[in-house]
Amino acid sequence: MKISTNSKCLCNSDKKYKKCCKPFHDGVLPTLAVELMRSRFCAFALKKAEYIINTTHKSNSDFTDDLKAWREDIELFCDNTKFISLDILEEINGLDESFVSFKATLLQNGQDASFKEKSRFLKVENRWVYVDGTFF
Template sequence: MKFSPNDNCFCGSMKKYKKCCKTFHDKITFPKSALELMKSRFSAFALCNSEYIIFTTHPNNCDFTQDLKSWHSDILNFSKNTRFEKLEILEFIDDEVESFVTFKATLFQNKNDISFIEKSRFLKVEGIWKYVDGEFIEEEKK
């Protein structure tokens, strides 16, 4: 996939990537809230940026491993085989140390809809937000 820093960011901000999540991905600045981290992680997955995903994952996360080669490979495999269509923020509960973001990720693998809703938990560790875990939420049928 060809992607330019002048393209709109995947996080849904409607800003150019270079003025949005790229500054986080390049570690020029760090997300000031768990919401910013959530959005920047979605963009990182869409851009196959496994290093950022690993950097922003809390050690208590079940995917966290010292086997970085395998972890990078798993993230890249998922990212390369997934189309990241849209991120919708449904709820944001902000606090100074622990925050929650409920979101809907619209994703496709091949032509299969693998979209989901998750309530994610984030902790601030030494001034940097990290993704700890998430709970899938059943989507209400209309």
């Protein structure tokens, strides 16, 4: 999927993509975990596997040194998923650890695959990374 930089951002922020997630996809570091959460959702919707890989903590269960296989897995997931919306439910901000609870509305192969998760983020070498999450 591709979108215009002037389109509404896919993360459901009501901002244009160029003023929301695009700067992060282009290399600007998110200052808050919720910005990373939104930009990762948008990256999945836009099939930006490198961004997902680069913003995942090494302790995450998906993390692997086999980047080719990991990239292919992400791309397959993106190809089979329609990313409908992201709703941020709660943010708990810390200096080095933050939590973001959200609802992701998804369709996979035409079936509802929506879920709610409380995600954990750590700040490592001055940049936020996704560690893991708990479904609820």
